[in-house]
Amino acid sequence: MPRVVLLGSPPGPDAAPGQSTPPAALTLPALPGSPTVIGKLHGQLASLDPAPVTIARAGDATAYRGLPGTLVETSDLAGDLRAVAEAAEQATENLLILPANSLVHDELLYQITKSKRGALALITKEPREEDENGDAIVPNVPIEEAEPEIGDRTLEGLPVRVRAAKSRVISVGSAYHAVTRPNAVLLGPLHVHVKHAPTLAEAARELAGMAHLFGPEDDLVQLLVLGLVRRGVSVGIRGRRDLFYRRVATPAEAEQFPAEMAAFNEDRARLNNAVKGADGFFTTFFVSTYSRFIARWAARRGLTPNQVTLISIALGVASAACFATGERLGMVAGGILIYFAFVFDCVDGQLARYARKFGVLGAWLDATFDRFKEYVVFAGLAVGAAVSGIGDVWTLALVALALQSIRHLLDFSFGAANRRKPPSPLPSIPLSVVPDTPLRAALEERKAARKNGIRSLLKMWSKAGKYRAVYWARKMVVFPIGERFAVIAITGALFDARVTFLALIIWGSVGAAYSLTGRLLRSLA
Template identity: 45%
Template sequence: MSTAIVTGQPVPGSSLEGDLRALGFDVRLAPDQADAAAALATVPGDQRVAVVDAGFVGHVHALRLGLTDPRFHASAIPGAVAVLPSARQALNRAVQETGSVPDAVAKSLEAAGTDVHRPELGELVAAVPADPQTRNEARQALAAVDDEAIRLRTAVKARDGFFTTYCISPYSRYLARWCARRGLTPNQVTTASLLTALIAAGCAATGTRPGFVAAGVLLLFSFVLDCTDGQLARYSLQYSTLGAWLDATFDRAKEYAYYAGLALGAVHANGDDVWALALGAMVLQTCRHVVDFSFNEANHDATANTSPTAALSDKLDSVGWTVWVRRMIVLPIGERWALIAILTALTTPRITFWVLIVGCALAACYTTAGRVLRSLTRKAHRTDRAAQALADLADSGPLAQALARVARSPLPAPVIAAVGGVAVVAVSGLTDFGGPWPIVAAAVYCVTSALAVSRPLKGTLDWLVPPVFRASEYLTILLLAARADVNGALPAAFGLVAAVAYHHYDTVYRIRGGTGAPPHWLVRAIGGHEGRTLVVTLVAALFTKTDFSLALTVLAVAVALVVLAESIRFWVSAGAPAVHDEGEPA
């Protein structure tokens, strides 16, 4: 329950009380300052509290934006201010010091150091008229603007992909409104999207042409629901800790489950084994995302954060058609899923994976090259926070951490990381399965990984270190499973990489939420990237090919159980951030 304290003398004919109740507030009237202080004192400390001027004239959606957004400790619009329980004491002090006028209370909160969010209202009206004439003018302006149309329009992401903007959002926003009016939550729509994608994966796994066609159609419908859940969250401001976790992880779960369904379907259709391609597509897509995450975290709060390359990018953005071309080149989720759905329905899983891998590889080259150029031409100074975020993304285990305390690298961090990564990947792919050389290469990789993180990652290209580690670990698992050349090895490797990738995505979204990386015990328990790589090479050398497949399966299950248990514990706890991450452009 939330409480709104309406201060000042009531205005005849005002709909303010009804509007506040429609937004879920328990309304209390406080004609003078003493009444306001007394009303504030009776509100339980665990409730959201709003102080609203009785003379307020404005749209309901303006009140919704200013008073009900759960992402901000304090927020304000002209004539109204609201705080969460975390800022309640600051509100009490502000009312005592400045009285009960909302605008003065908001200024007092800011002066005392409380961040007060002021939403962009655009055409929406929010005012406290001083006389009957200005009140009449405000009401005329109120009647001239359809706040529902604005609410519907702003439910769509400001920056989105071409496919989503022109093929999905024109109707998915209405689906979001339909869901809101029937009391459905974004989390329920997100879950429906996941279930639809899993059914699509099941259809693909049948290996029949009708199954492939149904899979493509269902995958597109899953994407429609995926867009709808975010639009529903923005439409109704239903942001939550659990929603942040679901939204952040289900997209990857849906896509990678669909890859597995396609791989099974290929086997059932004509015995075609495309598990290596499925795993390769997952590795490539995950590494692309890590490049994005690392670059963004490295430059999140860097000073002097400009470059000629960025200036050129901004100049290109001023030319309308180049914006869409550049967004399509990177093959965002909307274009990618549409491509997968069409190819699934019309071709074979092998063709689907090859086209996907080539497209994602070209997109990865384009984005990575652009970010490298930006980094080289940018005279930025990275902060300790950015260096810590990169260290957390590196996912260094106890071996690398111990060695990093006693050794220092004479080479730049990305170079030494790449040397070890290339060594272990090349040896795993070029030597016979079961030999000792991958173990030697993995031991070298442990040393180079430690050297790469032995200093704070503040160098120009140090954001490349986490992607190099991800590619090294994932590709080593893939190549060893492929070299085993036994039934079950590649599916088991797919499961292991999926479990580890989930851990890495979970790390990213914790950092984005401002809560830091997963606990140290979790990283130690699952070995860190260098520890897992060494273990997989040891298992490949010590076990038979059949036992190797079984061992990979056991590792996959163990990592998944530990990581999921801790992730679920965190994201449903009160300590998780109430955020709504926009994720990659759809």
């Protein structure tokens, strides 16, 4: 459960001139009961942190009195930064920092807080410039030669002073700090792992001492990310995608944004997010296209992921029993049953993610009985072959079982070794330095130092994944569980156990060789 910190005052002392109440105190007339923005947000955050810390200027504090949690009143930006530092110093859990005037989907908050990255920020990038033909306009000066700037462009009311790459924030600016070719803004929510809380606190206190250098347009979240990035913390990025987030700053926006929010199908987004993004070809196109709807049906009827796992196990055992008959009709039935055993194996995970029901028992059941279903089907096929007079295929069954066991052992051991491996540190520069040129130069030096023949080969192979055919070929060659169950189902129904085991052994050997080669290269890189 994260420690939630709400930022109760908008950027600058006069960010919303003429308003008698802070933006967070505005009502949302289009929603049932016409709640205030802060009231709605507190309701959403209750399951994450029932007593959040709210940091607000003294003039805005009235709107936050009486709400759950702790109210910290400040007088200026320096006080805001020191209050954030104090909250970070006291944190024993991950931190979720966001503006108090946020209008956001529950699912987006959930996706941000479940991130395993050290830090994650919600951003939006500037639309790229296009010519009359719709082609992107390439700047005349390459980014390597571009001069840092303190941009005056705005996007959604925030200054465009962030340089974001594909996966993380490269540099952040302010009215004092210049950024090379900024292209994005930080929308608001910032999730920081507790291990980086001391770094955040130190950076916030140092920034507080520099508060006189910042402008009224400088956003508090932007300054916090600036401090993290310049201290070498990797801040990942996430877009809104198919979910909604906006900051409500005026009465007009309080009327307009809920209508825009209603146009998004949050339940469909939640359902789509319940499906793993890195599944194999067979799972993606022949299972997950409809299994997610089974998961939602199960969630609405109160079924638990563990109950669905038991259904999958029962189907797997029934499939093995059908294969053991050795008859053609039994083989066809076994193929159908093992397919649906895999479908429900996908459903249990999707149900857990959709209903947000996770547990140690469920994770253990899922991991253990995936192997159990696979191996009991091996036994059923071998028994069926003996019953039907095909011959003794137990040797092939044992080879297939040994091959898969070794692969699983390598998977788990490599994953454990990777988790123990410390990440390569990012460079840092003092907050007192105005341009980000030294930071970018240090990043280039780091990139050059890490570059060798093996890394270049791996990077080239990674880039090849942008081609759809290569992407799916790489997914299939490793012979994931979806493809294995598909091979068992198809070859078992159409041919016999000998063909099934030969297919498993041959494809499994190719997949093992491919995976082992890749892991050796990554270990040596």
